Amino acid sequence: MDSIQKIFFGEDSNTVMGTVNKYGQAFDNAQSLVRVHIFQSFAFHLFSDTFLPWPFGGVSGLARMLWDASSATHREFRAERRKINEEADRLVRECLADPQFESRRDLLALFLQAQKELKFTTSFVKDMVLNLIIAGRDTTACLLSWMFYEIAKSPDIQKRLHDEIDKKSPAGTPLDLKTLSHNEMPYLHGVVYEALRLWPPVPIDSKIAYADDVLPGGFKVPKGVQLAWAPYNMGRDPNRYPDPRAFRPERWIPFSAPAHHEFPVFQAGPRICLGMDMALFEAKIATVELLRHLQFELKPGQQITYGDKITMNIKNGDKDELLVWIKNR
Structure with a gap:
């Protein structure tokens, strides 16, 4: 915020x-x-x-x-x-x-x-x-919350991130679009996209047809009809993502940008998110700055689920929180 x-x-x-x-x-x-x-x-x-x-x-x-x-x-x-x-x-x-x-x-x-x-x-x-x-506001915050949930519960993923950051962008190194690109930091990029796949900040979305249309499958869409789709479900489709519930950043290495209509986390077409690049950049900066100096461990005993907002906020039972232990590296 x-x-x-x-x-x-x-x-x-x-x-x-x-x-x-x-x-x-x-x-x-x-x-x-x-x-x-x-x-x-x-x-x-x-x-x-x-x-x-x-x-x-x-x-x-x-x-x-x-x-x-x-x-x-x-x-x-x-x-x-x-x-x-x-x-x-x-x-x-x-x-x-x-x-x-x-x-x-x-x-x-x-x-x-x-x-x-x-x-x-x-x-x-x-x-x-x-x-x-x-x-x-909520979208990037949701992405970071779920990403650090996955990082904190997986020491192996966190170690690989620490290793990549120490090698490519140690403390004191300026951060910009080039240094944080998928070419320079492929594992970080994979972690971000895997978090977006499993935990899209907007899990369900909709649009109203501006004019009569026909979907690629032949389905007719009359003008004025509201269509909804669920990025949450699309990202967990086993036909597209083998072992879909597993958090595997390697899926995105080497990186090939998915078609926006097949990975509509940022929507697609004329209504694609204007802040997409800013959101990815902001999430990467926050992640690198924190992991340069700290390590995270998920506090045991939590009941992590998603909340009741339009965006996919993270919850621990009925509380809006994610509890982690933080240590200096």
């Missing part, structure tokens, strides 16, 4: 030391609540959409409106959404009031600087703030 807050919004944040970020906290709460509400509402929505005529049934029908209004979970979600909007308003307001506004180069300032020429509305800019948070 701290790096995203600085790069996207030009604002200092210190969540790594335990300081609560209001926007981030409200965002996390809203994610969990909306997921719970969807599951709680599934049977009712299916019934009302199937059997009730308009204006009672349907996505925007009265039945759904009354159901949402009577739901305690949905009321909590709306409260968290108000906090998100208030924080977005604050970010926009303070950015515009900044004496250094015209010289700022964070993404929010760049959008606002282009507002007059491109006729962005304030509502559009606030939506962009939320989209940037969704795209850039």
Whole structure:
């Protein structure tokens, strides 16, 4: 959250030391609540959409409106959404009031600087703030959490990483795109991609067809239909990845970039993730800096699973945590 807050919004944040970020906290709460509400509402929505005529049934029908209004979970979600909007308003307001506004180069300032020429509305800019948070905050954090879970529970993988880092990028060596590339550090790159395969930060995703289309298998997709796919399942397909549940970075050595539509961790086509290279680079920098100096061991007795957010956050039982022992090398 701290790096995203600085790069996207030009604002200092210190969540790594335990300081609560209001926007981030409200965002996390809203994610969990909306997921719970969807599951709680599934049977009712299916019934009302199937059997009730308009204006009672349907996505925007009265039945759904009354159901949402009577739901305690949905009321909590709306409260968290108000906090998100208030924080977005604050970010926009303070950015515009900044004496250094015209010289700022964070993404929010760049959008606002282009507002007059491109006729962005304030509502559009606030939506962009939320989209940037969704795209850039949890995703890289989820990748790092699951990657260090795999590293901490496998001494052999960790040793190979230590050996590669000591040889190719020892402490004090500058880190850049070249030194962290798959050519220079193939095992590190393999660890990152294997974590993305097994634990994709967005485990299920969807799109709405802009026009009538036909999938490669011959399936017709009418305009307006919503299609969902699950990178989590695709990455565990035994026909594509032998022994799919095993964490084997060697699968990606030598590296041949998978087709985005077959490995849609970063989506594909015109909607491919704009921050893909940044996310990979950021994850590699964090991993190398930590492993240059430290070694990790998974604390025994944990019940590691994934959480209830849109992104694949890591959990220990019912707690949002991963506990590891850390030692100096």
